[in-house]
Amino acid sequence: MGRYVARRLLQAVPLLFIISVILFVLMQSIGDPLATMSGRRPTRSADRERLKRQLGLDQPVLMQYVYWLVGNDWTSIDLDGDGVRETRGERKGVLRGDLGRSLKKRQPVLDLIGERLPNTLLLMGTYEMVVLVGAVALGIYSAVRQYSIFDHAVTGVSFVLYSMPIFFIALLSMYLLAVKPKQWGLPYFPTVGMFEPEAGKTVPQVIWHMVLPVLSLSLISLAGYSRYMRSSMLEVLSQDYIRTAKSKGLERRYVLFAHALKNASLPIVTLIGLDLPTLLGGAIVTERIFGWPGMGRLFFDSVSDADTPVVMAILMMVSVAVVVFQILTDVIYAWLDPRIRYE
Template identity: 40%
Template sequence: MRGPSGAPASRPARLPGASPGHGYSCGAHEPEASLLAYITRRVVYGVVTLLALSVIVFALLQMSGGGPLDRLKLNPRMQPYIQQLTKQWGLDQPVWKQYLTWLRNYVSPCVERSQGCTETIGLHNAIPFVVLAVAAVATVLIVMKVRTYWRAGLILGLWVVALFVAIQNMTIAFDWGISFQGAGPVWDMIFSRVGATFRLGFAALFLALLIGIPLGIYQAIRQYSFFDQLGTTAAFVTFSTPIFVIAIALQLLLALYLEKWTGVKLFYVTGMNSPDYGDMNLLQRLADILQHLTLPALSIALISLAGYSRFQRASMLEVLHSDYLRTAKAKGLPRRKIVVKHALRNALIPIVTLVSLDIAFIVSGAIITESIFGWPGIGRLYINAIQTVDYPVVMSIVMVIGIGIVVMNIVADILYGVMDPRVRYE
């Protein structure tokens, strides 16, 4: 190639770190390396956070006063039995040694047995963990290699399938101890109820996103209208109302009074299923699940959707006033196309972070809501364990919730970078 004077044109200088065949490109593996380093760093921080959480909760339980054997001490004839249990549960050991024993057992896998953890683990027991490891590797590959808008959907679908397969093939338990109240292994107690809590929390999150995001978008489009002011007022009222008040109000209005006024029982106020659930056909079972699930899920979702609507409104307003949308409007693009195709995608990005932070609120709300609605989840188990000073159950539930929150925050940070290419993991 020659320049204007006929002399050979000089090639542009190659940037440092660029490959010989691509004059203007940076190092090809730099984004992937930074992403892997970021994930590794966040996992390490997450482990440290969980260790700190376990130490704090264990110390608080020890300083709370009382103990699991206090009720037995009221009976003088129980003294030999109390001494036996004290030694069996390790309560006669120093606090630091009790903690280290608990931590060692908590992370020690074994084959699930009704009598406790006694058998060794074989290769066939590792199927769930292999599935989860493959899903983690596939997630990293999708983030690095797939450049479409649907990356977040691919990752979400991948993990839904992976978790389903892992749970169905789970034969490994962890030695989380035996309940002080004689209810059996803590692992069995928690994971026999975690499905109910997951169902309730997922339904609440789905309702909050389904209602809150469109509500916030419409309020932003109709800024300062009557609907916007009404939605703002309703959001602030909902924020300032305790969740147990919302739950009781929904029970009275949508269950008891509605049945009294119309003679039709649309919703149930206790339990997860009807007694004759096993005799129902598929449609009847689905209707029964919705009748029991709607009120407790709505109790949790109302406060969350108020937050989503306010957050989405602010995010949408910020995007709508950006320069590139003014340019699109000046070029004559239809308002619907501007809002749906250009504004909505960027306005939804901050919601990813909010959802990860909202997981903690949903779990805490589920603990209260499950007690009010008689929902058989880990919330009721947690409250009963606190009342009876059941250390193994309390510690295990707190750590399960903590692990879930840490994992969700890591996933949210990764998805944030997937949805917004401007984010760099440094």
């Protein structure tokens, strides 16, 4: 197993390299970061030249990539445009943990991400937990009570929710749980941000503010996940070994959780493994609607500003996470299903 993981990690290196090259080339067409740098007015051409030089955008794409990857502190760059390379480069490159600076905010990308990532992890982690617990419970219950009124109701509601776009659910939840209760003079959920400025960033405040975004995100995913769980559970429940377990006189509940759930969770593990890394990127639409200061908003804003270092960093982070979670999924899969062995 250790060797398998090591080999997979080694294989990931060229893969990530190729991903980074492709992304970097694509970044060239994201837009002109200099165009909006002087605010509302178009940037003057003299300023453009200077900024381009200072930001290293005057270099060929290949050189820009090399600087991004390994940094430029081993060479000198021409900052004043006199054709002489007299200034020592300061960038260390991604490989040494330097993700560069945001073109727009001029802060290190790492700081920007460090500021946003915890918020996103909090939001998405909570959402994933809600979805998992809810989907497993709903899925099992629907499977055990197949074709009952409850099962049909869950199926119906799931299809409706699953077909709804997130922005609609988000706005609907705002309308029904914030706007209307407020009109009626009832307590209502906050719709924007992580906390009330006057109350400060306290735990109850953040939980309170998380309700609506988590609810909106969960409703959609819950619909899909619980369907998977239901069908997976139904398939397992019709297997011969479940009949065997029952014939042994084991209790229903025990058969369900000790014999069926482990088998039924296998396809779900794959699903989660594919889902979790994308959570790092945040929920772009939901974070924007609810004003949640997370990665999704950072990504959206950075793309709008053509802030390539930030966009690049977020995309690479998600890529690495995808690779890591794939390996992790395989490991967990082997742990759950003893028939699977990696050589």
